[in-house]
Amino acid sequence: MSQGRGVSGTEGYGEQADSLVEAYESVVFEDLYRPLLTLLPESGKALDIGAGTGRDAAALARRGLQVHAAEPTAALRAHAQRLHPDPNIVWIDDSLPDLARIHAGGERFDLILMTAVWMHLDERERSRALPRIAELLGDGGKIFMTVRKGPVPAGRRMFEVPIDPLVSHAQSLGLDLLQRYEFADMLGRKDVSWTMLAFEKGNRV
Numbered sequence: 001m002s003q004g005r006g007v008s009g010t011e012g013y014g015e016q017a018d019s020l021v022e023a024y025e026s027v028v029f030e031d032l033y034r035p036l037l038t039l040l041p042e043s044g045k046a047l048d049i050g051a052g053t054g055r056d057a058a059a060l061a062r063r064g065l066q067v068h069a070a071e072p073t074a075a076l077r078a079h080a081q082r083l084h085p086d087p088n089i090v091w092i093d094d095s096l097p098d099l100a101r102i103h104a105g106g107e108r109f110d111l112i113l114m115t116a117v118w119m120h121l122d123e124r125e126r127s128r129a130l131p132r133i134a135e136l137l138g139d140g141g142k143i144f145m146t147v148r149k150g151p152v153p154a155g156r157r158m159f160e161v162p163i164d165p166l167v168s169h170a171q172s173l174g175l176d177l178l179q180r181y182e183f184a185d186m187l188g189r190k191d192v193s194w195t196m197l198a199f200e201k202g203n204r205v
């Protein structure tokens, strides 16, 4: 099951991987997630979807979590493994919307990160992906995700994502909204901004 090549959403990343490393790694985890730090589990299992160069996976591993990092772009995954050779991170070639390998592993997670990834899926893929992601959470498990606003860079596949329908879909899947806020682009692009959403899987019968 080779997933990396031809995965929808990854267009442009393989070719640009070498030039993206410095920028992605310059972002500090604690700055990016500052308002959510008190919600982070102190132990347990985390899944970073679209983990890129592994910055966040490595930060979670340093904080004591066992991390699965799913990244379909082979060149980014190679940089990540070179930069962050942490035994508490398992690297996986897997992709949205199905996350077939992660699902086959049968793990349930206390935290799922999807940072700067969701806008790469079209509406159909997003509808398919969200229940698959929700299924991977244990009770009380949380999702932190960012949604991008701004122009599409050359060579990338990206879509505008309306926030309210996303929140409603998540709530219909038993995900309670914990936080929603806007923030400026951490890479300094004036025409790009982000919405952060944090959800928690409720204990419903």
Ligand SMILES: C[S@@+](CC[C@H](N)C(=O)[O-])C[C@H]1O[C@@H](n2cnc3c(N)ncnc32)[C@H](O)[C@@H]1O
Residues within 6 Å of the ligand: 007, 008, 009, 010, 011, 013, 024, 049, 050, 051, 052, 053, 055, 070, 071, 072, 073, 076, 094, 095, 096, 097, 114, 115, 116, 117, 120
């Ligand atoms: C803007 S980068 C963000 C990387 C990392 N999360 C970060 O915050 O630095 C987007 C990432 O999403 C990945 N990606 C694109 N399409 C994807 C898909 N269908 N499933 C999973 N990841 C995908 C890309 O390969 C890339 O690593």
